[in-house]
Amino acid sequence: MSALRDARVALAPNEEWRFEVDHGSQAVVTLTEGHAEIFGTELVAERRYTFSGVKLAVFTWHGCALEVEGSFSHQYTAHETPMLGVLQFHEELEQRRNAALATLSPGPRVMVVGSDDCGKSTMCRILANYAARRGHGVTYVDLDVGQPLFGPLGTISATAWQQPLDLEQRGEYAAPLAYWVGRTSIIDHAALFRRALQSMRSVLDKLFRAHLGARMAGTILNSRGWVDGDGYDQLLHAAEVLAVDTFVVIADDRLFSRLSTHFANRDVNVLRAPKSGGVVARSRAFRHECQLETLRHYFYGISGQLCPHLTVLPFSAVTLASIEPAPPPPPDTLPLGAVAPPRHAVRIVKLGDKSWPAQLKAILAVSFATSADEETVLAANVAGIVYVTQVDTENLRVTVLAPSPSALPGGPVLLTGDIKWLEAR
Numbered sequence: 001m002s003a004l005r006d007a008r009v010a011l012a013p014n015e016e017w018r019f020e021v022d023h024g025s026q027a028v029v030t031l032t033e034g035h036a037e038i039f040g041t042e043l044v045a046e047r048r049y050t051f052s053g054v055k056l057a058v059f060t061w062h063g064c065a066l067e068v069e070g071s072f073s074h075q076y077t078a079h080e081t082p083m084l085g086v087l088q089f090h091e092e093l094e095q096r097r098n099a100a101l102a103t104l105s106p107g108p109r110v111m112v113v114g115s116d117d118c119g120k121s122t123m124c125r126i127l128a129n130y131a132a133r134r135g136h137g138v139t140y141v142d143l144d145v146g147q148p149l150f151g152p153l154g155t156i157s158a159t160a161w162q163q164p165l166d167l168e169q170r171g172e173y174a175a176p177l178a179y180w181v182g183r184t185s186i187i188d189h190a191a192l193f194r195r196a197l198q199s200m201r202s203v204l205d206k207l208f209r210a211h212l213g214a215r216m217a218g219t220i221l222n223s224r225g226w227v228d229g230d231g232y233d234q235l236l237h238a239a240e241v242l243a244v245d246t247f248v249v250i251a252d253d254r255l256f257s258r259l260s261t262h263f264a265n266r267d268v269n270v271l272r273a274p275k276s277g278g279v280v281a282r283s284r285a286f287r288h289e290c291q292l293e294t295l296r297h298y299f300y301g302i303s304g305q306l307c308p309h310l311t312v313l314p315f316s317a318v319t320l321a322s323i324e325p326a327p328p329p330p331p332d333t334l335p336l337g338a339v340a341p342p343r344h345a346v347r348i349v350k351l352g353d354k355s356w357p358a359q360l361k362a363i364l365a366v367s368f369a370t371s372a373d374e375e376t377v378l379a380a381n382v383a384g385i386v387y388v389t390q391v392d393t394e395n396l397r398v399t400v401l402a403p404s405p406s407a408l409p410g411g412p413v414l415l416t417g418d419i420k421w422l423e424a425r
Contacts, residue, residue, distance in 0.1 A: 010064075013060065017076075029067075030049070060255055085274060104216070141222070145183060152385045153291055159175075160214065179415065180382045183419070190344055195323070232359070236421075292423055294340070311405070313397060321372060325347075365390060366385065370408045
């Protein structure tokens with residue numbers, strides 16, 4: 001780790017300064033000369049940007065100077081970057097958006113794919129920021145339940161990306177359309193993921209019919225490292241459900257070949273993109289710390305400026321439920337001519353009072369469902385999450401940490417998952 005104080009970093013055109021700051025440490029970056037950006041968001045001159053627990057890069061098209069200070073776990077200047085190729089992708093998408101505007105047709109629906117730690121989220125962020133800077137507010141769909149940019153941990157979400165992302169707030173005040181999966185990985189939970197995806201698709205279809213601007217701006221989808229097995233199957237399913245027409249494959253020739261073959265007879269573009277030399281592999285410990293930070297930021301804010309509220313709820317005042325895969329019925333029990341439920345069908349299981357102790361220190365989703373009816377709950381998005389701090393079985397009540405003192409929306413219906421927050425303060 002290097003501690004810098006009032007150090008100056010000078011960048012030539014098309015160079016970038018890459019830096020890493022550990023969780024628990026802080027570093028400050030200030031643009032003093034020229035123009036620069038971080039993942040498509042322009043830096044404001046003379047503004048002090050404070051970072052913690054990040055791996056970022058300051059890029060400049062025309063040259064700049066930075067003043068930096070703080071604790072960096074690593075920092076260096078790179079003379080070769082993939083930004084020219086990213087800009088070419090952006091310009092191609094802009095041409096398609098302008099054509100969509102002229103013909104009132106749908107804009108591009110782009111899914112960025114590749115293995116873990118190849119730069120998918122960064123690519124999505126740059127493309128979305130560049131589109132916003134050109135006046136096109138794309139719909140950003142995040143399928144990464146373990147490291148969501150906008151939605152609560154354990155959800156897939158869709159967000160209107162109307163302006164470049166604030167570098168310090170990082171979408172803290174976004175209002176995403178979020179659907180609960182309740183896990184930090186969809187592997188082995190395909191049924192839950194597919195149901196959430198289908199519910200999101202239904203709402204997005206209504207959105208695009210009602211708002212031509214959103215439909216013509218198109219969609220940018222961030223995926224996980226789904227390149228083999230069940231993950232690859234979920235990638236294909238998500239692409240079908242969300243009508244993806246363009247894949248950007250980052251540094252994976254095998255995945256590029258498989259997608260090209262699969263969509264050979266379809267009007268789908270499969271494009272290659274190089275992996276940036278600045279992409280850093282994240283350890284399991286770092287990923288876990290990022291997930292804990294996502295929870296802390298949700299309840300307390302990035303700078304600790306928010307004041308969550310403890311709410312006491314009688315067991316009888318809420319419905320505790322779980323979304324679970326529906327077991328297939330025995331073939332000999334089906335009525336003559338009846339069709340078995342689809343392989344990835346799910347069901348709502350209402351949980352009784354005896355299930356509450358197992359929810360201590362758990363993250364629960366607050367559904368917008370106004371009743372505990374199965375179809376209503378499965379179709380509903382979630383308002384957010386709460387954290388169970390105490391379960392009082394003697395007095396039949398539970399204490400939850402909620403973002404605000406307002407009454408919980410919906411029934412209320414609280415949905416369980418397998419996310420625990422053992423390290424909560």
